[in-house]
Amino acid sequence: MNYKKKTVVVHNGLNIDKQYGCVIPPIYISSNYSFKDYKKSRKYDYSRKKNPTRDIIQNTIASLENGIGAIVTNSGMSAIYLAIITLLKPGDLIICPNDCYGGSYRLFKSLLEKNIYNVHFINMFCKKTFLSALLKKPQIVFIESPSNPLLNVVDLPFYCSEINKIGAISIIDNTLLSPVFQNPLKLGADLVIHSCTKYLNGHSDLIAGAIITKQNNLLNKLYWWANNIGITSSVLNDYLLLRGIRTLYIRLYKAQKNTLKIINYLKKQKLVKKIYHPSLKENVGHIFAKKQQKGFGAIISFEFNGSNNMLKKFLQTLTLFTLAESLGGVESLICHPASMTHICISKKEMLQAGISNLLLRISVGIEDVQDLINDLEHAFKSVHSIM
Structure with a gap:
């Protein structure tokens, strides 16, 4: 067994406090951090960009989904929007299911109505319809599996493979199953989305989202845009989310x-x-x-x-x-x-x-x-x- 990969110490923040030996990691609520000297910043400078508490929860979620990193945002919807604004340019095409969560449908439709992106809604669980939609050369294919609320399931390894063949990005919303029951990155997905409000937190007392990847180039772009548009999560929610995940x-x-x-x-x-x-x-x-x-x-x-x-x-x-x-x-x-x-x-x-x-x-x-x-x-x- 690969003990280093399995150990909880690395991934959930336990026993990392070197000052007092706190079992549970402290909350770093500071919005800003002092520079060491002129033009010499520390690891952290401003909490919208990066925060020690947020880093712990991001590493934890990335570990659960077998990714190399994650960005925790202020809602599940902002996580979806982060992927879109990061990866697309005006006029690009998004393929998405017509049976997805209403909030996701509303976002995609509103972006279409404002003529920012092209959006094509399809019966995603029909392979023939899906393959036909790929002929339109989309830049992003967004999938819910199972879908919300009809719980339709698609063949994720096949779908992700076909999306990869045309050079598009596959985004899988894994909210309904959580990392406990499904790991889309292992099945070939480029990005995984979660509404952390749901199972990851599990106590109906916070709003947050997450986006996870196993590709460095995507992760770096997502980090930059998350800071740029200011949709990163609050530190107190990060702490509560970490606590919720411990009983996931x-x-x-x-x-x-x-x-x-x-x-x-x-x-x-x-x-x-x-x-x-x-x-x-x-x-x-x-x-x-x-x-x-x-x-x-x-x-x-x-x-x-x-x-x-x-x-x-x-x-x-x-x-x-x-x-x-x-x-x-x-x-x-x-x-x-x-x-x-x-x-x-x-x-x-x-x-x-x-x-x-x-x-x-x-x-x-x-x-x-x-x-x-x-x-x-x-x-x-x-x-x-x-x-």
């Missing part, structure tokens, strides 16, 4: 265990029309999920088999599941994408992506699974009373 694996495996049991429960419900989860054989890309993922994750979506009034009653009756946006926290959340995370997308665009008005997305937490099932059972029974 145990949180994810517990949440996934709960998820599989909830899926078995949902399969038996008459008010559930269809379930979306990579573990299911009928799920788009299930065969690829088995090959490229180390787990299936803790996000479930399902089609509610009833009217809008019944759906409303169901959501109002839940007590343990909180009706809220976001995902990946220790608490269980339920979301109605059409009126929440994807409300920025037109009805026509949602239908093209397969997102219906009766679709619900669950982010399964780490509570007692029987309590969660009992909560769902109570809500389903309340709906039966108005059928």
